[in-house]
Amino acid sequence: MSQTHQPENAPHYELSCDCGKTKMTARGEPKLTLYCHCPSCRDLYSVDIASLTAWSDDNVELPDESTLFVHKLRDKEMTRYGCPDCGMILYGRHKPGMPVIPHGVFRKANDGELPAELTPMLHLFYASRVVDIDDDLEKSQGGEAVGM
Numbered sequence: 001m002s003q004t005h006q007p008e009n010a011p012h013y014e015l016s017c018d019c020g021k022t023k024m025t026a027r028g029e030p031k032l033t034l035y036c037h038c039p040s041c042r043d044l045y046s047v048d049i050a051s052l053t054a055w056s057d058d059n060v061e062l063p064d065e066s067t068l069f070v071h072k073l074r075d076k077e078m079t080r081y082g083c084p085d086c087g088m089i090l091y092g093r094h095k096p097g098m099p100v101i102p103h104g105v106f107r108k109a110n111d112g113e114l115p116a117e118l119t120p121m122l123h124l125f126y127a128s129r130v131v132d133i134d135d136d137l138e139k140s141q142g143g144e145a146v147g148m
């Protein structure tokens with residue numbers, strides 16, 4: 001269990017796959033909430049832009065891996081985890097090892113809305129993009145903005 005002090009009113013997210021069999025929780029603040037344009041995220045989630053939160057292991061309670069669909073990407077140090085029944089991807093682990101939860105998982109638990117406190121802070125690996133974005137967020141060309 002977490003040894004990290006969490007204020008009583010810290011956000012608490014009860015997350016679930018589409019069929020409801022696989023559940024997990026996140027609480028407090030993510031380390032990062034962002035749009036990632038890197039080729040690894042695009043491969044891991046089969047999207048043009050990954051819209052994600054990265055968490056400390058202390059702030060999430062994940063299902064036992066033996067109950068999950070687990071797939072490590074070929075040639076990449078990235079793994080995706082999902083429900084074995086409905087196939088929904090619930091989180092990934094990227095190179096530094098942090099659990100990464102797509103924004104869509106939070107939307108699903110919140111009537112389709114991304115909780116306001118999880119609004120993305122920046123674009124990461126923008127130089128690797130396949131789609132141009134016209135918004136006011138910082139565009140970090142690589143991962144240097146977050147020490148990657």
Ligand SMILES: [Zn+2]
Pocket residue numbers: 017018019020021022083084085086087088
């Ligand atoms: Zn499911």
Ligand SMILES: [Zn+2]
Pocket residue numbers: 036037038039040041042050125
């Ligand atoms: Zn990425």
